[in-house]
Amino acid sequence: RLSFSDVGAQFAAFATTGKIQRPLITVAGTMDALLPIDHHARAYARKVAAASNHKRDDERDDGRRDDRPAYRLYEIQNGNHIETYQDFFPQLELIEPHAQRAFDLLVNHVERDVPLPPDQCVARGGSISEPPAQAGHCASLFVP
Numbered sequence: 001r002l003s004f005s006d007v008g009a010q011f012a013a014f015a016t017t018g019k020i021q022r023p024l025i026t027v028a029g030t031m032d033a034l035l036p037i038d039h040h041a042r043a044y045a046r047k048v049a050a051a052s053n054h055k056r057d058d059e060r061d062d063g064r065r066d067d068r069p070a071y072r073l074y075e076i077q078n079g080n081h082i083e084t085y086q087d088f089f090p091q092l093e094l095i096e097p098h099a100q101r102a103f104d105l106l107v108n109h110v111e112r113d114v115p116l117p118p119d120q121c122v123a124r125g126g127s128i129s130e131p132p133a134q135a136g137h138c139a140s141l142f143v144p
Contacts, residue, residue, distance in 0.1 A: 018051035020048060020069050023069045023070040023110060023116070025071075025073075025102045025106050026072070027076060027099045028042075028073065029075075029081060029093065030121075031092060032081040041075070042073070045119070052068045052071075070115075072117070073119045074119070074120055075121045075138045076093050076095050077121060078093040079093045097127075098128060101127060105128065119132075119136055119137075121136065121139070124143055
């Protein structure tokens with residue numbers, strides 16, 4: 001048996017710091033029962049925002065902000081983690097088409113330097129757009 005544990009060091013290797021190194025898009029449903037949006041997607045967006053406000057260790061202290069990779073959160077109104085629930089609750093929105101659109105946007109951003117649309121709430125029946133129909137977070141998690 002070991003007299004000490006390196007669990008802390010191992011945990012630090014995959015801890016959620018928000019310090020992203022590549023462009024990243026999160027697509028999350030507002031009605032996700034498995035990964036509640038405020039505890040997962042929005043919490044991660046807050047981590048990324050906090051990390052982007054701090055200077056990196058290798059930066060000089062000249063007041064310049066570092067150029068972090070793009071991060072976007074697209075919230076899908078009435079979206080749920082389990083898409084088959086739509087069979088019983090037709091008010092739920094399928095997330096997969098929005099995830100495919102987000103992936104296409106990410107590819108265009110990486111390969112062609114096309115700017116990503118800003119964070120937004122994608123209304124039921126809507127799509128990720130520039131300019132967004134509703135910027136930022138969805139005000140209501142469920143819309144009948």
